[in-house]
Amino acid sequence: MPDLFVSQTAARDPRLLQDAGMNTVETSTLEGENIIDSSPPSVSTPGNPLHLLTSFREMPEKLSFETQEDDETILLFLRRHIITNIPWIAMIIFFSLLPVLFLFGVAMSVPPFSFFPQSFVLVLITFYYLIVISIGFVNFITWYYNIMLLTTKRVIDIEFTDLVYKNVAETKISLVQDVSITQIGVIPALFDYGNVLIQTAGSAENFDFISIPKPERVVAIVESLIGKRKENPL
Amino acid sequence: MTLPLSILFQGTTLLFISKIGVLVAIFFFIFFLIVVLRQIQSMNKLISDAGFFVALQVFSYLLISIAITLFLVSIVIL
Numbered sequence: 001m002p003d004l005f006v007s008q009t010a011a012r013d014p015r016l017l018q019d020a021g022m023n024t025v026e027t028s029t030l031e032g033e034n035i036i037d038s039s040p041p042s043v044s045t046p047g048n049p050l051h052l053l054t055s056f057r058e059m060p061e062k063l064s065f066e067t068q069e070d071d072e073t074i075l076l077f078l079r080r081h082i083i084t085n086i087p088w089i090a091m092i093i094f095f096s097l098l099p100v101l102f103l104f105g106v107a108m109s110v111p112p113f114s115f116f117p118q119s120f121v122l123v124l125i126t127f128y129y130l131i132v133i134s135i136g137f138v139n140f141i142t143w144y145y146n147i148m149l150l151t152t153k154r155v156i157d158i159e160f161t162d163l164v165y166k167n168v169a170e171t172k173i174s175l176v177q178d179v180s181i182t183q184i185g186v187i188p189a190l191f192d193y194g195n196v197l198i199q200t201a202g203s204a205e206n207f208d209f210i211s212i213p214k215p216e217r218v219v220a221i222v223e224s225l226i227g228k229r230k231e232n233p234l
Numbered sequence: 235m236t237l238p239l240s241i242l243f244q245g246t247t248l249l250f251i252s253k254i255g256v257l258v259a260i261f262f263f264i265f266f267l268i269v270v271l272r273q274i275q276s277m278n279k280l281i282s283d284a285g286f287f288v289a290l291q292v293f294s295y296l297l298i299s300i301a302i303t304l305f306l307v308s309i310v311i312l
Contacts, residue, residue, distance in 0.1 A: 052286050065281040119311045120252065126304055127260060134263075134297060138270060141290060145277050158281065163273055168280065 055079040056213040058221075065149065065156065067170075076150035076221060080143060080211040081193035088139040095132050099125055138163060148209050150221065155198055157207050169207065175200045179222045181215045198222060253312040260305045267298045 049061045060077040068074075103125070145160035155176065159167040176198055183194030194215040198207040212218060271294040278287040 050286075052289075063282070066279060117249075120256075123256060123304070123308050123312060127256065127263075130297070130301060130304065131263065134267065134270070137293065137297065141270070141274065144286075144290070147281060160273075160277065163269060166273075166276070 050077065053082055055082050068151070069153065071152075072154070073152045074149055075152060075225075076148075076218065078148040078150070078209060078212045078218065079146060081191060081213045083187070083191045083193070084211045085139070085143055088136070092132060092136040092139075095135075096129070099128060148207075148212065150218070150225075152225075155207055155222075157209070169205055171198075171200050171204050171207070173225050175202070175204050176222065176226045177201050179219050179226075181219055183215060196222075253308075256312065257305065257308055260301060260308060264298060264301045264305065267294060267301055270294050271298065 048057050048059055050057055050063060054060075055078065057077040058075065060074055063074055063077060065074075103121075142161060142163075145158065147156075147158045149156040149158070152173070154170050154172055156168065156170040159165070159169070178199040180197050180199075181194055182197065183189060188194050188211070191213075192215075193211050193213045196209040196212055196215045196218050198209070200206055209215075209218070271291065274287065274290050274294055278291070
């Protein structure tokens, strides 16, 4: 009995694999079915370089991960949209300006500020700014290390939160059943970002990519990989 | 009768407790920054991109250096 939830290799779009840098050779069988023979790329295709604030990149250049196989190509590199960082950036700016009032109070000899010894003020202000910068830095690396990858073989979600929680979840493309978009609100519509839910077969974990840029494009690429879409989105 | 805050801050006991409190806080903050650095190094092994992870490591080393300097300076000036 055929497994309904496993996409056939022949269902993959050959143009997608070609764009992914894989050699695709179509061979006809006696039944007239086309089988795509995918092999590692013989010539490196020009990729797109990542920069520090990249949140969406197709075919990223110079990117690899620990468990990457030799014949596996990264098709999509995703992070949350850069605009989702605005709340903590605003908070950092607010807390950066707060000591100005404190120093103003010390300068104007307004109680209780005037009672702090000068050496205390110097150390406390320096320590305070060190904490503010560190909080900003931790927020940045939390955003920076929450990465979603779509390869020719797998979907990988690297989750990194609160500095101490790290989770790497992955599933094979063949186990992906369905993919859907949720885009709620004016800001996501304005900046073109939303949530993409990738549903997998059986007891495998579903993947919920939160606030990723160009969600429709991501869905188009995933659908093409699982054989739900005929036209090539790339 | 309540004492003004200035008299409390000039009191040697309260001042000593405040100094110790600040030094302990900076000390634990250095540990926090070391945890951040370790996590960055751990993520660097998991996935590698075009050198930005190295920049993040350098920045966390810089923060740790500033925190240690502040700790030493605090011992001297407080």
